[in-house]
Amino acid sequence: GISYLIAAIGIGRLLTYGLTGVLSDKFGRKPLIMVSSVIMGVFLIGIPFSPTYEMAFVFALLAGISNSAMDAGTYPALTEMFPESAGSASVMVKAFGSLG
Numbered sequence: 001g002i003s004y005l006i007a008a009i010g011i012g013r014l015l016t017y018g019l020t021g022v023l024s025d026k027f028g029r030k031p032l033i034m035v036s037s038v039i040m041g042v043f044l045i046g047i048p049f050s051p052t053y054e055m056a057f058v059f060a061l062l063a064g065i066s067n068s069a070m071d072a073g074t075y076p077a078l079t080e081m082f083p084e085s086a087g088s089a090s091v092m093v094k095a096f097g098s099l100g
Contacts, residue, residue: 001053005060012064013071020065020072029077036069
């Protein structure tokens with residue numbers, strides 16, 4: 001069952017990558033990052049209190065959507081902030097994600 005929940009995070013990411021990229025370009029990076037943080041908060045509060053497996057699956061999908069939105073906001077924002085060292089900025093996102 002845990003494997004399916006982990007897979008749901010990946011499914012949520014894959015289903016929303018294209019949409020979050022468009023939203024990031026249309027509304028900006030900061031709003032998308034803020035919405036992503038709120039969605040992740042919903043996941044972090046909801047997953048331990050899920051009464052059923054299906055509800056936990058929905059929260060895991062939300063986590064994937066949040067990850068996708070965070071990626072769509074942070075990677076472009078950092079590459080715009082550091083155009084000469086976009087590769088280092090990308091590594092920085094991964095490093096702070098790992099710390100989190």
